Amino acid sequence: MGGFCCKTSAKEPKKLVYSWVERKHLDPADYVMENLNGCTAYKSPGSIGGQQFVIRNCQDSNIYLLDHTSSVTVDDCQRCTIVIGPTKQSVFVRDTIDSTVVVACDQFRVRDCASLKISLFCSTQPVIESSRELQFSCYQFYYNQLADQFVKANLNIWNNNWRTVYDYTWNEGDNWTVNEEPIIVELSDQLNKYGITSESNKSIVPLTKCNQQSEENCFVAFGYETEASRFVQALQSHETDLLLIKCSHSDGKDTKVFQERAKLFGTKKVETIIGLQIQGPHAIKKCLAILANDFPQFTTKISTTDNEAKELIKMFFHTFESEFQP
Numbered sequence: 021m022g023g024f025c026c027k028t029s030a031k032e033p034k035k036l037v038y039s040w041v042e043r044k045h046l047d048p049a050d051y052v053m054e055n056l057n058g059c060t061a062y063k064s065p066g067s068i069g070g071q072q073f074v075i076r077n078c079q080d081s082n083i084y085l086l087d088h089t090s091s092v093t094v095d096d097c098q099r100c101t102i103v104i105g106p107t108k109q110s111v112f113v114r115d116t117i118d119s120t121v122v123v124a125c126d127q128f129r130v131r132d133c134a135s136l137k138i139s140l141f142c143s144t145q146p147v148i149e150s151s152r153e154l155q156f157s158c159y160q161f162y163y164n165q166l167a168d169q170f171v172k173a174n175l176n177i178w179n180n181n182w183r184t185v186y187d188y189t190w191n192e193g194d195n196w197t198v199n200e201e202p203i204i205v206e207l208s209d210q211l212n213k214y215g216i217t218s219e220s221n222k223s224i225v226p227l228t229k230c231n232q233q234s235e236e237n238c239f240v241a242f243g244y245e246t247e248a249s250r251f252v253q254a255l256q257s258h259e260t261d262l263l264l265i266k267c268s269h270s271d272g273k274d275t276k277v278f279q280e281r282a283k284l285f286g287t288k289k290v291e292t293i294i295g296l297q298i299q300g301p302h303a304i305k306k307c308l309a310i311l312a313n314d315f316p317q318f319t320t321k322i323s324t325t326d327n328e329a330k331e332l333i334k335m336f337f338h339t340f341e342s343e344f345q346p
Contacts, residue, residue: 046071056081060208063087065165068105070172075102082206086214088169094121101205106166106173122205122218124159124175124225139203139218140182141225143175149188152195158182160202160223163216167224177225178248178269178294200229226252229263231299237329238262238303239336240311241282243290243319245269251318254310255298262300262307268337269294282332284321295336297329304329 052074053061062084063073070088076095084103085092091109094102097116104111107125117134124141130148140146141159148154159182170177183198205218220227242248248267255262270278271292278293279285298307307322323329 052076053078053083056083060084060210062208062211065163065169065214070108082208084208084211084216086163086165086211086216088173092123092125103161103205106169106175108173108175120203120205122159122161122203124161124170124173126173126175130154137199137203139205141175141177141180142182143179145181145184145186147186147188148196151189152193154196155199156182156185156196157199157201157203158227158229159225160220160227161205161216161218162222162224163211163214165214170224176269178245178267180225180228180267182228183230198230202227221256226264226267227256228267229265231265232263235263235299236301236303236326237323237333238298238307239321239323239329239332240296240298240307241284241321241332241336242294242296243285243288243292245292245294247315247318247320248294248296251310251315251320252296254314255307258306258310260300260306260310262298262303264296265299266297266333266337267294270336278336282321282335285319288319290319293336295332297333297337 051068051071054076056078058080060082063086065086068085068087068089070090073085073089073092075083075097078097078100080099082101085105088106092104092107092111094113095115097119100119102119102121104123110127110129111123111125112129113121113133115132116136120137122139126143128140128142128146130151133151135153137155139157139159139161159180185196187195189195202218202220207216242251252264255264269292275291275293304323311318311320311322323332
């Protein structure tokens with residue numbers, strides 16, 4: 021009987037590495053601030069790294085989270101200033117009174133709170149419930165790593181719905197108001213090293229105002245975010261008395277459809293469109309002058325009449341608006 025020999029090369033099996041072995045050990049205590057009384061506490065950039073965070077049972081204290089997070093809950097705080105860095109998901113404030121909250125997030129909820137000043141960036145419609153004496157203003161804040169943290173939290177600076185508040189208990193009275201002037205936050209000297217400020221001229225988020233029905237409208241569209249940012253800065257520095265009412269970022273198929281319908285940018289194709297609604301005396305003339313004198317090379321579309329502006333504004337802005345919006 022004949023025989024045969026089969027030559028094999030035995031490979032060493034792959035070593036299984038489980039996620040909880042590779043993952044850096046996290047101490048839950050590093051992601052909680054609680055029971056503070058009359059003190060200043062902060063988390064520096066890079067110290068949270070997108071994790072969840074909890075703030076609770078604090079009094080007469082200044083709390084700063086200068087990093088991006090996944091979600092934040094604030095419970096049972098009194099007479100505090102609370103600054104929360106860009107948050108990818110939700111910030112939920114409960115049972116908190118007489119405090120100032122500065123926050124940028126995707127979703128914002130308030131329940132059982134009173135006498136809060138809220139400087140807000142929110143990608144979606146803010147929601148309040150069983151709360152009173154809430155004052156909302158447009159988020160105006162800056163520190164050195166804030167722009168990068170907005171990107172890490174997947175927040176777009178052009179999509180801020182800070183004033184489209186929905187009140188589940190609206191029938192109990194006027195529970196909230198809008199303050200068009202940004203909140204000025206007193207900051208600790210300990211934070212100077214991070215370049216932190218609440219001055220509007222340094223904010224990475226555009227300052228938007230409430231609609232002024234009697235003023236002339238102007239619609240300006242940009243094909244690049246950097247160009248839109250420079251134009252908004254020029255709008256403020258030229259002291260034109262013009263107000264930025266709305267701004268929004270559009271991409272994907274909506275961009276293509278709007279570009280074709282509005283005949284934007286000639287034959288140049290863009291991946292994103294940033295649309296601005298601007299109001300004020302002689303708004304179109306003043307915006308045209310800024311573009312012609314300062315930025316003739318920009319990829320833009322600007323309305324030439326108030327009627328055209330209103331048509332383009334209606335066509336472009338798809339953000340949810342309800343009867344509760346001021």
